[in-house]
Amino acid sequence: MEIRVAGDARIDVLRNDDGYSRAVATVALAEGEVLAPFGARETLSTPNYLTVQTGPDTHILLSPEHLQYINHSCDPNVFFDTTRMEIIALRAITPGEEVQFFYPSTEWTMDRAFDCLCGSSACLGRIAGADQLDADALERYAFNQHILDRLAERLAEAA
Template identity: 50%
Template sequence: MAASPLKPHWVQPSHPDIQEVIINEAEFTSKSLSRVALPPWGLFARLDFPPCTLAREPTYATVQMSRDMHLNLNSDLLYINHSCEPSLIFDMTRLVVIAGPKGLQPGDELTFFYPSTEWTMAQPFDCLCGEKTCRGRISGAADMSDDQLRGMLLNKHIYELLDERKALEAAASRQASENGAAGGTEEENGLTKKVNGKGSANGSHHGAEKFPAQEASPGAVDGSLRRGPTSRELSGEMGGDTSVY
């Protein structure tokens, strides 16, 4: 998709002890393999500042950390691809990357579920993860259906934004039915569609679990980081406005 790989501005490799980066220059793709074994929820890496830096706007090189803040990874962690059965979780509240519920083995591909951090993405893409549970079209959580998000671990800001939208939809729906009773028009009902093009107006939570309340143990991982081109740039740039309104 992208015409050229990202030119890394950091010293590579940034995480040689835990991550092997494989770049296919011919196909403009990249992926990362684990060099470590971790138990479920084990600490893979910390998102320290530096090398991370704050970003107001999302780009292919950022991960969303709250409803209106993002961080530039500035390291090889940027080469962690999306998967619908991710091996890693970016916990943006604690600013750590942890192993998923299955733990991690050396050689496992390092992946995470992009909508778990991103509310919007400038370039949605068709996922090719090949998992039975593949969610298909991947975009920011704002544009994914409840079914697509069900069962996935999502960050606190994503839950909050989803809940907020549901509350607005419910309010719009109430308003619409009141208007309807009073002879309201279709246009007035349009707010629901604008607020959410896909999701149901009264769906319950996604059934996704919250992150485990585990404190990542310090020192389990080398705090230093690295660089490189990214498949995120290739497979789906993360961008766009973080706000739905």
């Protein structure tokens, strides 16, 4: 059984009996629509498991705080745009659908790599940050500018 533990008019955070929490949309969203703006309730110079990377050396704890329950998927339906500070729908989302993003789209190196259990046919298996992705994965996903800049630096160094 799940109970609502947080949220707003567009997102509910649900927690099950095992303590697993997830964010679900409470409204229908069209591709490209803004689900939510976000900001920083605190800025750190190093990542932790709750931060979102917004620049080469900036990692934020999300505000509003309930956005931290947007989990990872290798088949994401939202994108954290760290330039505009908005969460954008990558495709149509229906009410009740879990809201998920691709963690390496914001994270160069993650504090805690993990074995992905998203169940997607596109699942990458091990999620450790954009610096660990192969060329195929790099072509398949959208990334924030600070990640694209690091990828360009890496290519320039290899040349």
